[in-house]
Amino acid sequence: MTGTTRTRSDIKREAIIQAATQAFQEFGVNGTSMDKLAELANVSKRTVYNHFSTKEDLVMHLVTQQWQSAILNTKADYDSNAPLDNQLVALILQDIEFMVSESHLDLARVAIGHFFYKPEKLKDEVAQLKAQETAMHRWFKDAKADGKLSFDELDRVVDEIDSLVKGQCFWPQLFKIEEALSADDQNKIATNIAALILSRYAT
Numbered sequence: 001m002t003g004t005t006r007t008r009s010d011i012k013r014e015a016i017i018q019a020a021t022q023a024f025q026e027f028g029v030n031g032t033s034m035d036k037l038a039e040l041a042n043v044s045k046r047t048v049y050n051h052f053s054t055k056e057d058l059v060m061h062l063v064t065q066q067w068q069s070a071i072l073n074t075k076a077d078y079d080s081n082a083p084l085d086n087q088l089v090a091l092i093l094q095d096i097e098f099m100v101s102e103s104h105l106d107l108a109r110v111a112i113g114h115f116f117y118k119p120e121k122l123k124d125e126v127a128q129l130k131a132q133e134t135a136m137h138r139w140f141k142d143a144k145a146d147g148k149l150s151f152d153e154l155d156r157v158v159d160e161i162d163s164l165v166k167g168q169c170f171w172p173q174l175f176k177i178e179e180a181l182s183a184d185d186q187n188k189i190a191t192n193i194a195a196l197i198l199s200r201y202a203t
Contacts (some may be wrong), residue, residue: 013051015041017065020058025106029055029114056114060125063111067129070098074135078142084149084202088194089187091139093160096186099170108174136161149201157201164193 019040028064033096038045052058076091098104115122136158143149151157168189172178181189 010040012043012047015043016048016051017058017062020055021062021107024059024062024110029059029110056121059111059114063109063125064129066104066107070104071132071134074098075174076135076139078139078146080146080148084143085191085194085200087139088198089190092165092190092193093186094162094168095136095165096181096190099165100173100181100186105174106171108170112197135159148203149202150203151184157197161197164196165189 016037019037020032022038023040027036034045034048034055036057038048041048052061074091074094076087076094079087111122137154140149140151140154140157144151144154168180169186173180
């Protein structure tokens, strides 16, 4: 009985998450009521509150879910026998592909739009996400241990790459200042960023 109850609960929770993804993008967070979410998810309003006490909780769950998925899907084991630049370009490309994906940009617009006047809430949540170790962290640690890279602060190096990527592959697309990047554009950006980073930290 417990297993059946849990399964039903999981199904309802997923329905709420799917409804929120659709509604937030279409109506915005402020324009989406808990009643509307319950209607779209085909569950009771009480069920929505049982899973998510506020719409802010739902927004941050969606952001966290997408971030975790990106972390899990990024594959980059350090190879001491392969050229550093090729490995780093491939790793940065995975980051760029996530940044420019429509699903990520759509959700980022929702989150930033909603938390624009509540930056402290978004700041705290993002800080928790960034505190997690990523494939980028692991690759740089392994390359340093292998004597191929030299740096004092790992987080600073990763933040530098993040800033370079977002400056060209996130903020312009988020505000629709620039068109979507082609695969060739993405590869050129990843190659240039890797060259900049390695020129500074390669031994």
